[in-house]
Every structure is written in C-alpha cells, then in structure tokens.
Amino acid sequence: MxxxxxxxxxxxxxxxxxxxxxxxxxxxxxxxxxxxxxxxxxxxxxxxxxxxxxxxxxxxxxxxxxxxxxxxxxxxxxxxxxxETGRGLLRVSASEGFGGWFVAPRLGDFTAANPGVRVDLVATSGFLSPSRRETDVAIMLARPRRGPVVTRKLIDYGLGLYAARAYFADAPPADTVTDLRRHPLIGYIPDLMYAPELDYLDEVEPGLEPALRSSSIIAQYRLAEAGAGIAVLPCFIADGDPALMRVLPQVAIRRAFWLVVHQDTRAVPRVRRFVEWLTALAEAERGRLAGR
Structure with a gap:
C-alpha cells in the first residue's frame, strides 16, 4: 500500500x-x-x-x-x-454563533502560542462528527449519546429576548410574555433546526411562532439589530451591541456547550492543547457567556 x-x-x-x-x-x-x-x-x-x-x-x-x-x-x-510540539492540522467544528462570534476573534492567540498548528474552524449551522473522524474537536449543544468519543461540559451560557432600541419607538410595549404575540418574532426555520436545543420560542411560551425565520443565528441577530422584531439571542452576541436592548429580562434561557473529541485522538498534542486553551478561555469569559 x-x-x-x-x-x-x-x-x-x-x-x-x-x-x-x-x-x-x-x-x-x-x-x-x-x-x-x-x-x-x-x-x-x-x-x-x-x-x-x-x-x-x-x-x-x-x-x-x-x-x-x-x-x-x-x-x-x-x-x-x-x-510535544503538537504540529499539524487541527479541525474544529462549532456552532455558527459560538465559532464565529466567540472563538474566531481569539483563535489567533492559540495559533500564536502554537505556531506549528494550522486550524480549520468549521463554524456552520450544524456540526461535524468526531466519532466519524470528520473533525478533531467539536463544540456541541448536547452531549452525544453514543460513539467512540470523550465528552465533557465546556461551559453554560445564557440567552434572552432582544430587540433594537429604535424598534420600540413605534411598537407597542412588551411587558409580559403574552405581549410577545403582538410583535414580529425572529427565530429558526423549524424543519432546518439542526438541534432540539434551538427551539427557544416554545420554551418562552408554548405556541409562539416566528414571523421572520432563518437557519442562521447571525442573520437573526442582524434582523433584530435592524429593528425587524424580537429575537432570542445568545447573550455573548447581543449584550455587546449598544443598539440592542433586553426585552423581558426575567426570561432567561440556559444552555451548555459540550467539548467532544474522538477517544483515539484526545492525547494528540495539538488536540490536547486546543482543548486546554478553549477550556481556560471559556472559564475566563464565564460571566460574558452567562449574560448580564
């Protein structure tokens, strides 16, 4: 061969x-x-x-x-x-929001500290599978139930209802969850929802339906930012935007990110170092991820 x-x-x-x-x-x-x-x-x-x-x-x-x-x-x-130098290619799979918004701006710090490592960051709506060797590290929304993988919780994170401050200049108030039915809501396309953990609106109030739908959390954020309606957004995305305001702060949704690697590659130096780096980073940003 x-x-x-x-x-x-x-x-x-x-x-x-x-x-x-x-x-x-x-x-x-x-x-x-x-x-x-x-x-x-x-x-x-x-x-x-x-x-x-x-x-x-x-x-x-x-x-x-x-x-x-x-x-x-x-x-x-x-x-x-x-x-122990850990050279080589490392592929990391993460959700679009966490991968693109949280990991990507900090990834240069990892490669600067590990100059022999090249990183593929796959930040999309969906996840590659460590058990099928599609990726070296996956940051997932739920713990896998089977497969030759090693899993641990990375961090809890928060989500809330957000809208543009300018939106409420002409819109009726939203003082209760029932009031949300009078507003255009922004959410996921049900049949393109790649994980049940993304079904936020039904958790806020059973029966709530989005009027504006996208498979992309970044698109949902942009819709809210543009004043198109009210969206459930991760706090680590929305809290940093002064154009957005929290709607019904008592509505606090909690989720978790899970670190998943194949059991045969967990000790590979570049994989181990990335897991250690991301774990330390998430812990240092625990407050931001949880939301104010």
Missing part, C-alpha cells in the same frame, strides 16, 4: 470532497480520484461512497481511516522529536 495514496485518502475523508482535498494537497482532482481508485484496488474494498454533498466513508473506509490517522500521529511524533 502506497503511503501517499493513503495520505490522499485521509485528506479526502476529512474534507469530504475530492476537489477540496485536491486543492489542499496541491494536486489535480483527477489525480486524486485515480489514486483513490488505486488504493481501493489495493485493499480490495470500496472506501468512499458518493453522496449529493460529497464523499462519505464506508465501513471499510472508517477502519482504514483510523489506521491512517494512527500512522500520521506516529509520523508526527517522529517529526516532532519529543512529540
């Missing part, structure tokens, strides 16, 4: 698209596809299956990917001498 073919396979498995992986490797997608077919012929099994959104590992692919990762970690250790 050619190690270079195995390296291409592992990159495609992480990127989930041949074209994206080829760009990372600096080779032509046709070449990457040909090398993958050669690897499949060598092992006598189909390793990747084509889906609408790209390539996915088969059961045989999962097993080979685990072996490829183990070899890569071994080679990292050879390259790094004592194995």
């Amino acid at each position: 050619d190690w270079d073919d195995l390296r291409i396979f592992a990159t495609v498995a992480r990127a989930r698209q041949i074209g994206r992986a080829a760009a990372q490797l600096g080779i032509d997608p046709t070449t990457a596809g040909r090398r993958l077919r050669r690897l499949e012929k060598a092992v006598g099994q189909t390793l990747l299956e084509q889906r609408r959104d790209g390539q996915r590992l088969t059961e045989a692919g999962e097993a080979l990917f685990a072996r490829a990762e183990a070899v890569a970690r071994m080679l990292d250790g050879v390259d790094e001498g004592d194995g």
